[in-house]
Amino acid sequence: MIRAAILGASGYVGGELMRLIAAHPAIEVGVAFGASNAGQAVAAVHPHLALAYPELAFAAWDAAHFQGCDLILAALPHGETQRLADELLAPGVPLVDLGADFRLGSAGEYERWYGEPHARPDLLGRFTYGLPEFFRDEIKGSRLVAAPGCYPTAANLALKPLVDAAAIDGQGIIVDAASGVSGAGRAANAGTHFCGIDGSYRAYGLIRHRHTAEMEMVSGAEVLFTPHLMATSRGILATCYARATGPCDPLAILREAYANEPFVHVGETPPETKWATGSNAAFLSARYDERTNMVVALAAIDNLGKGAAGQMVQCANLMLGLDETAGLSTMGVYP
C-alpha cells in the first residue's frame, strides 16, 4: 500500500480525503496532521470515520512524520504550502496541493488576486495544474501538482471545450455559481452559521473573487464571476453565459469533448448538485438560444468531491501510475 501523509486532515477536505482513502485499494493513511487536535482520535473530529479509523489519532506538525510516507496530500488554507514548501518537497515523494499557492502561473498573478506577495515564486513553474480532463498527460509526468478547487473546476469543465471550439466569444463570459456552505471550510462565522444561511441565498465576492483568475487562465476567456452561497452542505452549480459566435450545438461539443471521460456526464437535463453528492462526478449540460444568440452551459459537482478531495485522489492516481478511477465513485448519493 502507498502511505499518504495528509495535511489539514481535521478540515472538511481532509475528512473527505480520509473517507475516500479508507476505501481506496492502493492508498492508506500514513499520518493525519491536525495540529489543533493533536493526540485526539480522528473520530473525535470526524465521527463518521470512527469505524474506518478506530485507532488513528491526529499528529502535530513535524516533518519527521513524512518518513515512510510515499505521497503527500495537502488541504491547507492558502499561504501554508508556500510556508512549508521546503519540508514538503524534501522527501521527494509526489505532492498534491489543494491550496491556491501554486495554481497560478506567476507571482504577479498571485499577488494581484490574493493581495499578498508570493513567498516561493521559484517553485511556481514546477507545479502542474491538476485538472485531469485537460492536463492528464502533464499530471502523469509530474511530482508536484496544484489541484484546482470547486468553482474553477465547475466553470472550466463547462466552458473550456466551448471556447476551444470557438463556439462562444472569449470576451464577457458570465459565470454565476452557487456553493454549499462546506465550501467555506469547517470554522463557522456570522455569514456561514445556520442563521446566516438558513432560508436565504446571497451573492458575495463581487467583481474580484480570486477564482476568476483560474477560470481565465484555464478557459483562455475573459470571465466575470459571481459566487453565491446556498443553504446546503455540499455542491456547486455553475451557470455560465456566453455570446455565441453563431448558431451552434453546445451540447454536442461537450458530449464529444468528454466522450471518454470517466467522471464527466453530459446530458440534456439541467444538472442538480445533489446528483454529484459524495462522488467525483461532474454533470454538465448546455443550450444555444437563437433569440439572444447566447449559450448557457451548466456544471454540477460536489465541492468536496470533484471540487476538492476527489480531484486530489484522481491526480494522485495518475501521478502514481494507478487506475485513474481507483477509490473514486461516479455515483452520487440520492435522494
Ligand SMILES: NC(=O)C1=CN([C@@H]2O[C@H](COP(=O)(O)OP(=O)(O)OC[C@H]3O[C@@H](n4cnc5c(N)ncnc54)[C@H](OP(=O)(O)O)[C@@H]3O)[C@@H](O)[C@H]2O)C=CC1
Ligand atoms: N471546502 C471546500 O469545498 C474546498 C476547499 N478548498 C481548499 O482546500 C483547503 C482546505 O479547505 P477546508 O478543508 O475546507 O478548510 P478547513 O478550514 O475545514 O480545514 C483546514 C485545516 O487546515 C489546518 N490548518 C493548518 N494551518 C492552518 C492555518 N494557518 N489556519 C487555519 N487552518 C490551518 C486546520 O487544522 P489544524 O489547525 O488542526 O492544523 C484545518 O483543519 C483550503 O485551501 C480551501 O480553500 C478547495 C476546494 C474546495
Ligand SMILES: CC(=O)N[C@@H](CCC(=O)OP(=O)(O)O)C(=O)O
Ligand atoms: C463557499 C465558499 O466560501 N467558498 C470558498 C471557496 C473555497 C475554495 O474552493 O477555495 P480554493 O479553491 O481557493 O482553495 C470561497 O468562496 O472563498
